[in-house]
Amino acid sequence: MRQKAVGKIAVLAIAVMMVLAGCGSNNGASNNQTGANNGTDVVGDKEQSKGEGVVNVFTARHYDIDFQLFDEFEKKTGIQVNEIKGTAEELVERMKREGESSEADLFITVDGGVLNYAKESDVLQPIESETVNGTVAPELRDADNHWVAMASRARVIAYAKDRVTPDQLSTYEDLADPKWKGKVLIRSSSNLYNQSLVASMIELNGEEAAAKWAEGIVANMARDPEGGDRDQAKAVVAGIGDVAVMNTYYVGQLLHSKDAEEVKVGESIGIFFPNQDTTGTHLNISGIGLAKHAKNKDNAIKLIEYMVSKEAQEMLINGSFEFPVNKEAELPAIHKEWGEFKTQQIDYSVLGANNKAATELMNKVGWK
Template sequence: MNKKYVTGMAAIILGASMMLAACGGNNESNANGKQEGAGAVKTESDSGVVNVFTARHYDIDFAMFDEFEKATGITVNEIKGTAEELVERMKREGENTEADLFITVDGGILNYAKENGVLQPIDSDAILANVPESLRDTDNQWVGLATRARVIVYDKELVKPEQLSTYEDLAGEQWKGKVLVRSSSNLYNQSLVASMIDLNGEAETEKWAQGLVGNFARDPEGGDRDQAKGIAAGVGEVAIMNTYYIGQMLNSKEAEEVKVAESVGVFFPNQETTGTHLNISGIGLAAHAKNKDNALKLVEYMTSKEGQEMLTNGSFEFPVNKDAELPALLKEWGEFKTQTIDFAKLGENNKAATALMTKVGWK
């Protein structure tokens, strides 16, 4: 596997390695290394492995797994797929599953895994101390790894921050033909709408979504980065995006991406009302984990101060561990008020959200 390490983090990696050495480096390293896709992985006969079913595909995750391996001698096997595919595989395999851990993005999907019976409670005091109660499952069947805010990104030349206020305001006449956002099939948008249903009710949310669609500068297309590029190209003036994309673009090796990111500003909406929508990346312990001790060691590392600093410096997501130092960019954005809904609601309201978006013509 080709892994790209994040630069400028030598001190963080050193600290993480020192912490990991205390996690139990007595296990012998496995010579076969990582696996990808649905190939065979090592199971209960091997004490020095942990099998991770992951729907996250970020370079920084790979780098963290490598640091964990080097410091503990525990080999991390990655089995990749969509979250739904991995959950269904874990259900189908039952007690014979190879999965020790399940990683994905979105609180609704994490709750979906819990409801399908493929997770079990995480019984580690260290992990629960690392992750606040608000960022983990009520039964501790999953804990947060990082959070991501879905914000309003704006053209610095055409829009002043004081013109912005709430998600709801984007449905107003002043934004006619100026709003950019990706499609209704995108889970991030579905969860944003699901959160608004929880906070404002279906009727008000439908009215808002109808107004928002009427203000689209173009039919939804591309990913979050493409919305920022649309602003830079003069297609629209404001966009709904996750913050970490701006962080990644500002630190991109592609000069054009940096230029685009420098031309836009980040605004955290609903600070005087319900707060900015927050979603989560999380990790759960598989119900039939055969390498439970190793799995808990990996989660302990990933949620530790050192692990969280490595993660946030690589992904520009927000850390879940309050002791983790923020990258300079995240510090510049400052503190902000967040929505306080249960992340499970994102999944519970997903069907209503997608039906609503279809109804109002959100393509």
């Protein structure tokens, strides 16, 4: 069985202590773990993690469906997948710090800007795979092939079905109009999804227009930002506000929740894809990059190819409710109900390039 690193630090520590006690020496003890710096987890001993049948995945995603996909990959190939979890920033810094000694073979995270940050941090290398290039559209891959999207998500407007009709909605920009005063729900300025949304607006409309929009959003907030996207949907249904900005996949998760109340929330909100007549709906990605010093490069590329395959994509989107990057993947019923929509046409690298400006202007206008 493959090794899931999460939560294994305490077990590893006990094992190391037993070895030390048994051999009476600390020789090599420090080499039997990759460390738990900055909250990341351990992979195990280096003999195992560098074996021919292994691939080590540094991941900032926290979805159970990823774990299930790795299990399927192992069953099909016999290649063991070791997960090392942490925040994207922690994992990139660890890869930089460890350099050539890094155990990382793959890096997985959300947000195109973060993927570009990893590339600029020089911890990735080009993915050389005709399979990947032939499966995933160029706009969903790095220009130099340092990363490839494995799923996408749209940031949309959720609305109360009993108080708002779709013909009242149009664009992100329209949410800053005074007619929505006291009715808009959205997460905090520290949320990466919102930072990337504003970063995209800077790219499309200019920094001055983006700042004016953010100022209007703050003026129209139904309450100070709190909670995640699910909480915004719940607040809409509770009547705290009428519209919320959120990612589509959270709606899918609400509708398929084991909690009956969450299902009711999902059923009580409608989804509107903004800017269909202008710049398109904001789309962001989850992506996977090949580590610069991958010790198991061939296995890593095999896993990338599997993750974008039709089979894996269908399994992924039915578990996370993101959108597939493989056009051959059969869509779940809810995706078919949403239908096709126009998306923003921007390079995902600008989400990272404009992140600082986006964060600064959000703070300047009082977006908490």
